Amino acid sequence: MERLPKPLRPHLAAVRVLAVLTVILGGLYPLLVTGVARVLLPHRAGGSIVRADGRDVGSALIGQSFTGRDGAPVRKYFQSRPSAGGYDPLASGASNLGPQDVVDLPPDPRAADQAARKGRASLLTQVCARSKAVGELEGVSGARPYCTPDGVGAVLKVFPAVGAPTRVVSVNQPCPAAPFVAAYQGVRVECGRRGEDYSAGRTVAVRGDAHAVVPPDAVTASGSGLDPHISVAYAELQAPRVAGARGLDVRRVRALVRAHTTGRALGFMGEPVVNVLELNLALDRER
Incomplete structure (x- = not known):
């Protein structure tokens, strides 16, 4: 040196x-x-690999979907929590959308920008659409505060932004959809028009009086997008549908839910959760 x-x-x-x-x-x-x-x-x-019938079927630490080739949920299986990354360990992460993300970007085939042509659903609309879909699957109400009956965010753009309104638009309901409310402060509510800029308006999210039956973890993705667990409440909601699809007594299905429920970490951290893969494998062993 x-x-x-x-x-x-x-x-x-x-x-x-x-x-x-x-x-x-x-x-x-x-x-x-x-x-x-x-x-x-x-x-x-080794990654907590779970084996069944002599082959690897998943990991106890990574969630997976239980859907058919058409993407629809398989009725005889418990469904996992939504994932922003498709349960892909290489794409682990959240959507990075926050509670203020309530206005959709509707697809506009005439737009020059590719993102605008494709459009994007707001976090609120994603939650509303998931809640509606879960409600239809489980035979319960999918209604939720700040959601319209057709499963999008109940959000108005009010013009002008300050002062008495002269124009009101239901921005997440593109024409010809009927607005979820007919009027706001005496002004008729219009449906949204694709390609029109509503950024100058005041954003008003309308809560409504709906009571959510579908649990939060059924409509929101985890921070990692890989959560293999669901809440006990979501498992209980799915139990009648799974029991009916398999011809089992619902009490037996609920007993399996309890058997695959993990308590709070160290006895006080978090909430009890159910491992979806292990529960579904236990159901497959029920002959």
Whole structure:
């Protein structure tokens, strides 16, 4: 190193540090951690793979869908929590949409921008649509506060933004849809028109008087998009449908739900949850 020109010496030192740290942190440390995990937690270290009939069917730690080729839920199976990433571990993450995301971008085939042509449903409309779909599947009311009967966000754009309204638009209900309310503060409510800019209006979300029957975890995705569990309330909601599809006594199905319910972590953290894959496999073993 003494023979190298002085400007090159720091670069050589950096390369040596990189090589040493790569061996230690990129090779030896992962091998050590994996080895310790396989000794102490042999099941979890391998990804908690679940096997049935001699083949791998999933992981106890990663959710999956239970739908048919058409994408519709298979009625004899409990359904998982929604996922923003399609339960793909490589796409783990949330939608990054917040509670203020309530206005849809309807698809507009005439738009120059590709995103505008495709459109995008707001977080509120996604929740409303999921609640409506779950309600229809389970035979209960899918109504929800801030949702219209047709399953979109109950949101108005009021013009002008300040002062007495002179124009009101139900922005999430493109024409020819009938607005969920006929009038707002004495002004007739219009349906939305594709391609029209409503950003100058005041956003008003209308709560309504609906009482939500469908549990929150049935309509919202987890932060990771990989949650393998559902709440006990969501499992109980699905039990009659699964029992009917399988010709089982609903009491037997509910007993299996209880058997696959995990309590609060350390006895006080979180809520009891049900592992969907393990519950569905237990149902398949019921002959």
